Amino acid sequence: MRKLINIEVNGKAREVAVDVRASLLEVLRGELELTGSKKGCGVGECGACTVLMDGVAVNSCISLAVWADGRKVTTIEGVSPEPGKLSDVQQSFVDSGAVQCGFCTPGLVMAATALLGEQPSPSREEIRRGLSGNLCRCTGYSTIIDAVENVAKTRGQA
Amino acid sequence: MYDFASYTEAADIHEAVGLLCANPNARIIAGGTDVLIKLRSRDEAFVGRDFVGVTRIPGMTDIRLCDDGTIVIGAAASFAKIEGDAVIAQHLPSLAQAAGSVGGPQIRNMGTVGGNLANGATSADTASMLLACDATLVIAGAQGDTEVPLAGFHQGPGRVKLEHGQILKEIRVAKAGYEGYKGGYIKFAVRRAMDIATLGCAVMIKMDGDRIEDLRIAFGVAGPVPLRAASAEAYAKGQTLCDEVLEQIGRKCLEDTNARDSWRAAKAFRQQLISVLPGRAVRKALGGDGDA
Ligand SMILES: Cc1cc2nc3c(=O)[nH]c(=O)nc-3n(C[C@H](O)[C@H](O)[C@H](O)COP(=O)(O)OP(=O)(O)OC[C@H]3O[C@@H](n4cnc5c(N)ncnc54)[C@H](O)[C@@H]3O)c2cc1C
């Protein structure tokens, strides 16, 4: 069973005929060729597939693609201000040494982007809580928390 | 790709009830955070079904305060919505605590309170809290809406009192359920996020000076379904609040519950939690430092 859905993906209106059984992650990585969002666990535990739906962080692996109908979806490909540039969150991950293998990074950048949208100056404890839906097997997390803290500080000074 | 047959959304709840009634193979899906996980492990209950989505039904996610003081929560309201809602923050902050203890942010954005109840798990964080609030459920069906108490809704692990064609529409907490009460929820889990409760303890307490006028205690994972501690509640009424009384309440809670061994924790450890968490939850409710 296919259904025609209208989604705004990273600012661009798209019309896609999706299999109703497909996850949003499958449609993003497949039909839409946006392979930045990763599949780690496929069951909502790791956060590697995190995207924003109408600005809210969701696990795209356990979201049906049809649920994105009429919504705005932002993926890691959509966070940078222009091609070739990084968003301040992405840059801060690089500067803070928060990226090792990088598999968790797209999801963590999306979760951090959502968190900073809701709480512009979170405490380290609030950052931990805001990123608790994302696993990283490499870094040990403290550089990731630094990265988010640094964005908040820099934005606060601007 | 998930292994189900079809997906449909209805324009309103009557149409959704109609879709369900017309098709014995139809099943409800809300946020999908239980259903899709079960489908991944090929749970017979969901493989090959025709899904009817309920989260976009108008009004299903609304939270409102009625003129008579009843708090009405749409069954498809997400945990995040409950956590951030002004009515809940003002009148039922302990429910915001319980909702805030679920999963991580992404799960709280997708999972719904109705799904938490209808899924029938004893560990459901909002179930024990709502049970302590004497919540009632509005269930929509072919014959119209009926209102039933949450107490008795859970029939066994994963089983609730919903017939095919019925949709949980609203959760209601009447004024008598919360007015004058302070509430607290303690989720004891091994990790501070993304973990299922080893034991959940919810209390609603009404004080008269330093006397306990009324106390309601509900547990998750202290038995096959979320349950109330009736004899502990009866004992607590009229007692002067002090450490000895809280300890005695804890001992009574052991009589009211039926903890078991599981891979998450041994029975003896759960019993220890059952005897100490109510006291901590009461302290937390009354503004002390009761956090586990
Ligand atoms: C990674 C992860 C972490 C989690 N952590 C927690 C946790 O900490 N605490 C916790 O309590 N739960 C947790 N859960 C479980 C789950 O998120 C909750 O139980 C959630 O409330 C389910 O809601 P849903 O809308 O996603 O339900 P769905 O999966 O859509 O549905 C669940 C069940 O309820 C039925 N249903 C749903 N809505 C209705 C309705 N309106 N009327 C009738 N039947 C209905 C469905 O048919 C299905 O049987 C977790 C899940 C995951 C994947």
Ligand code: FES
């Ligand atoms: S891949 Fe979606 S949460 Fe792990």
Ligand code: FES
């Ligand atoms: S950098 Fe490797 S999983 Fe996080």
